[in-house]
Amino acid sequence: MNITRRHLLLLLPAAALAWEHVLAGTPEAAPNYQMSQHWWGMLIDIPKCIGCGNCVRACQAENDVPDGYFRTWVERYHVADWGLENPDVDSPDGGKHGFPPAREAGGKNFFVPKLCNHCADSPCTQVCPVGATFISPDGVVLIDKKYCLGCRYCVQACPYGCRFINPKTETAEKCTLCYHRITKGLTTACCENCPTGARQLADLKNPSDPIHEFLKTHTVQVLKPHMATYAKVYYNGLDGSVR
Amino acid sequence: MPGVEGFMYPNEVELQWSVLIVLYPFLTGLVAGAFILASLERVFRVQEVKPTYRLALLTALAFLLVAPLPLQLHLGHPERSLEMYLTPHRTSAMAMFGFVYLWYLMAVLILEIWLDYRRDIVLMAQSRSGWRRWVYRAMSLGSSNISERSLQIDERVGWLITVIGIPSAFLLHGYVGFIFGSIKANPWWSSPMMPVVFLFSAMVSGIALVLLLYMLTAWMRRQTIDMRCVDTVARYLFYAFILDFSLEMLDLVHRIYESDESFRSLDFMVHTRLYLSHIVVQIMFGTIAPIALLALTQVLNLSETIRKRLYTVAGGLTLMGIFAMRWNVVIGGQLFSKSFLGYTTYKMGLVAREGLLTAIVLTVLPFGLLWVLVKLLPPWQESQGQRVPDEVMASQA
Numbered sequence: 146m147n148i149t150r151r152h153l154l155l156l157l158p159a160a161a162l163a164w165e166h167v168l169a170g171t172p173e174a175a176p177n178y179q180m181s182q183h184w185w186g187m188l189i190d191i192p193k194c195i196g197c198g199n200c201v202r203a204c205q206a207e208n209d210v211p212d213g214y215f216r217t218w219v220e221r222y223h224v225a226d227w228g229l230e231n232p233d234v235d236s237p238d239g240g241k242h243g244f245p246p247a248r249e250a251g252g253k254n255f256f257v258p259k260l261c262n263h264c265a266d267s268p269c270t271q272v273c274p275v276g277a278t279f280i281s282p283d284g285v286v287l288i289d290k291k292y293c294l295g296c297r298y299c300v301q302a303c304p305y306g307c308r309f310i311n312p313k314t315e316t317a318e319k320c321t322l323c324y325h326r327i328t329k330g331l332t333t334a335c336c337e338n339c340p341t342g343a344r345q346l347a348d349l350k351n352p353s354d355p356i357h358e359f360l361k362t363h364t365v366q367v368l369k370p371h372m373a374t375y376a377k378v379y380y381n382g383l384d385g386s387v388r
Numbered sequence: 389m390p391g392v393e394g395f396m397y398p399n400e401v402e403l404q405w406s407v408l409i410v411l412y413p414f415l416t417g418l419v420a421g422a423f424i425l426a427s428l429e430r431v432f433r434v435q436e437v438k439p440t441y442r443l444a445l446l447t448a449l450a451f452l453l454v455a456p457l458p459l460q461l462h463l464g465h466p467e468r469s470l471e472m473y474l475t476p477h478r479t480s481a482m483a484m485f486g487f488v489y490l491w492y493l494m495a496v497l498i499l500e501i502w503l504d505y506r507r508d509i510v511l512m513a514q515s516r517s518g519w520r521r522w523v524y525r526a527m528s529l530g531s532s533n534i535s536e537r538s539l540q541i542d543e544r545v546g547w548l549i550t551v552i553g554i555p556s557a558f559l560l561h562g563y564v565g566f567i568f569g570s571i572k573a574n575p576w577w578s579s580p581m582m583p584v585v586f587l588f589s590a591m592v593s594g595i596a597l598v599l600l601l602y603m604l605t606a607w608m609r610r611q612t613i614d615m616r617c618v619d620t621v622a623r624y625l626f627y628a629f630i631l632d633f634s635l636e637m638l639d640l641v642h643r644i645y646e647s648d649e650s651f652r653s654l655d656f657m658v659h660t661r662l663y664l665s666h667i668v669v670q671i672m673f674g675t676i677a678p679i680a681l682l683a684l685t686q687v688l689n690l691s692e693t694i695r696k697r698l699y700t701v702a703g704g705l706t707l708m709g710i711f712a713m714r715w716n717v718v719i720g721g722q723l724f725s726k727s728f729l730g731y732t733t734y735k736m737g738l739v740a741r742e743g744l745l746t747a748i749v750l751t752v753l754p755f756g757l758l759w760v761l762v763k764l765l766p767p768w769q770e771s772q773g774q775r776v777p778d779e780v781m782a783s784q785a
Contacts, residue, residue: 215398234395234729259397268573274483275471294471295464297404298482304573306397306726310404315464372572388727 175328183283184350185322186377187336188359189258191384193343196221196256200335200344201241207323207334214309215239216320217260217335224386225252232386257387258344260335261286261307261320262368262376269299269308278317284349284377285324290316304372322346349377394730403722403734406742407715408458411750413564413586414714415455418754420561420587421594422448423497423553428624430550436620442767443605444598445501450758452493458750461741481567492560496553502527503546505765507534523764561590568717575650576721581639588632593710595625596678600703601758603696609768615692619685622699626682629706633675636713653728661723661731666716674709678702 148156196219204210204217219240223233233249240256247254263286270278270286277292278299293316300308300317311318323333331337332346347356359365359381366383367376380387392401426444428434460466473490476483502509510532513524562583568574569582599621606613643651658666681702685695719734737743 218398220395232729234727236395236398239398268571271479272482272571273477274480274486275468275475276477276480292468292471293465294468296459296462296482297464298480298567300399300404301722302571302573304726306400309399309402310464388729 178328178330180282182350183327183348184377185284185327186263186347186349186356186379187260187322187333188345188347188356188365189378189380190343190345191255191257191380191382193341194219194256194258195341195343196240196244197340198240198243199338199340200258201239203334203338204320205241207326208321210318211312214311214318216307216318217258220257220259220387221247221254222257222384222386223247223249223252223254224384225249228252229384229386232388234388253384255382255384257380257383258335259305259307259368260378261303261322262305262374262378263320263322264374264376266373266375268302268304268372268374272298272302274298281324285322285327286319287321287324288317288319290314290318293317304369304374305376347377347379391733391735392730393732394725395727396725396730396732397727400725401732403719403732405718405722406462406734407719407736407744407747408462408742408750410711410715410718411458411747412455413561413718414593414711415451415458415750415754416564417561417586417590417593417710417714418597419448419452419455419492419497419594420557420590421592421596422451422598423557423594424591425595425598425621425624427550427554427557430547431554434620436616437624439614439617439769440598440602440621442504442765443602443762444594445497445504446761446765446767447598447601447754447758448594449497449501450761451754452489452497453757454750454754456489457753458747461746461750481563481570485563485567488556488559488563492553492556496549496556500546500549500553501765502529503542503549506531506542507539508765510534558587562587564590568721573726574721575648576654576724577717579639581635581642585632585635585639588628588635589710589713591628592625592632593707595621595628596703596706596710599625599699600707603700605762611768613696615695618699619695622682622685622695622702625702625706626679626686629675629679629682633679636675650728653724657720657724657731661733662716662720665712666720670709670712670716674705674712678705678709681705 198219200217201215201219204215208216210216217239218236220234220236221240221244225231225233235244235248237244244256263284265280265284267280267286270280273279273293274296275292275294277289277294278286279289280286295310295315295317297310297317300310303319308317308319310316323331323335326333327346333344336344336346345356348354349356356379360379363381365379365381367379368383368387369376389396389401422444425437426441426448429437429441460469463469472483472486476486478484506528509524509528511534513521513528513532516524565583565586568577568586569579571577599618602621603613603618643654678701681698684690685698690698722732723734724731739745
């Protein structure tokens with residue numbers, strides 16, 4: 146093909162413009178991973194959680210989460226015998242360093258780990274003005290940091306308080322379900338570091354994933370089901386007092 | 389944790405939307421209200437309010453130009469804000485608002501002002517000299533035809549634009565309400581009433597502002613105030629305020645009677661952290677007091693001087709009340725936890741990007757812009773009033 150000087154002058158700016166998009170569309174190296182084959186969620190087995198804070202620390206180390214902000218955290222509930230609607234809840238520093246002894250005797254105490262619920266119908270995705278937050282084809286709610294305006298509308302729209310603005314990047318941030326790990330066949334940092342197996346990554350599209358057996362044999366619930374967000378973090382043994 | 393009472397989700401302690409986001413609906417509301425007042429004369433032929441027509445349009449423009457600034461200053465990445473127009477996310481209320489704003493600015497307000505002033509602009513381009521001549525020539529956009537027929541066409545097109553402008557102004561501010569009202573995660577905001585309440589409060593604040601500005605500018609120009617005009621504007625303010633207050637009370641009564649899961653938490657907040665700004669400033673001083681003052685002017689046969697003073701006080705209280713309403717919506721909606729188990733505190737910085745000083749500058753800026761606009765496009769028709777002798781001015785002051 147003969148390219149004249151005129152053609153070259155026309156092609157060069159177009160190629161320069163296109164190059165950025167070529168680079169932007171390059172997926173991370175995960176050659177065997179097929180997004181269409183997965184639908185990620187998580188199982189939290191509340192009776193197994195001991196409130197050690199390992200998951201919070203692991204998440205912070207893995208994802209470089211700034212101090213004072215949380216992609217995952219653990220809440221401790223104290224529910225008096227007559228106080229289902231008024232639980233006493235604390236989460237000192239997100240439960241990162243465990244919990245001091247319970248303040249009140251009697252009633253019941255239990256721990257509730259929290260993280261982004263990766264809702265299939267997520268309000269945060271709906272409100273983002275530029276589509277910087279989106280649901281990946283494998284069901285993970287992600288944020289494009291290079292695109293986020295930092296308008297904080299998504300933080301307001303999340304019913305679970307899972308989002309924050311990273312003070313370094315000035316963009317929205319939250320749990321990515323360790324997407325950089327799970328697309329390489331690993332589990333999330335929090336699940337890997339949970340000493341009791343209270344947190345388990347679940348692939349709902351994988352028929353051999355133990356989640357299916359668990360869901361058949363246990364009574365599970367999601368947080369704030371009335372919000373109709375189709376959350377994919379399933380809680381076993383979730384008490385009615387949990388918000 | 390300091391400033392926190394009860395339990396907040398750990399990421400909730402810090403407020404996301406600051407005083408600048410309080411300013412944004414406040415400024416936008418003034419725009420919508422001022423435009424609706426202007427349309428009273430243009431579309432509904434309420435001749436009494438004619439002296440405020442051009443001033444209302446210029447006020448709307450000055451405030452509309454400043455309205456996006458608090459948003460820009462608030463963004464973590466303001467340099468990316470253009471992406472809202474280039475790659476908008478169609479399900480986002482905020483993204484679509486960008487287009488509503490542009491439509492209102494470019495297709496309604498600027499066009500209407502240009503058509504209304506075209507004759508004056510052409511005449512000034514011919515009569516002025518120096519740089520002013522070039523400014524007016526540029527503003528005339530190369531159109532110097534001011535024949536009778538041409539002005540008739542301007543009038544007709546201007547009327548049509550105002551007709552389109554009324555629903556556009558409704559849309560502009562109703563949409564601001566929708567940005568808050570559509571957040572189901574936040575029970576303080578989530579309400580189908582929100583756009584309607586925002587709209588009526590916008591009308592109230594815009595009318596009050598133009599009323600005050602008209603009286604102030606007349607006083608500064610030493611012109612007599614057209615009492616027929618201010619009485620009529622005040623009457624519309626009174627009607628709009630009653631509607632606005634009724635809608636807000638309907639929302640409140642509904643919330644109290646329904647008492648859903650969030651009620652106890654919100655009720656506690658209103659009686660503690662929001663008591664001063666909500667009960668005292670917004671409802672008592674910012675709503676009931678101005679409505680009562682305006683009612684007095686409707687039922688009693690008061691002298692001109694007293695009426696003017698009452699209108700001034702009522703207008704000032706109204707603006708304060710509507711600002712408090714925006715504050716209570718935006719800040720109040722972030723003071724409680726979505727777990728309904730705790731409360732946080734808003735600490736406003738003084739000299740910070742989103743601090744008090746910035747808010748003051750952004751509040752004053754539209755008045756500065758209005759001053760420039762008034763100099764450039766004088767809204768006065770000298771036949772409207774008579775010059776007041778100096779000694780009378782001195783006695784009034």
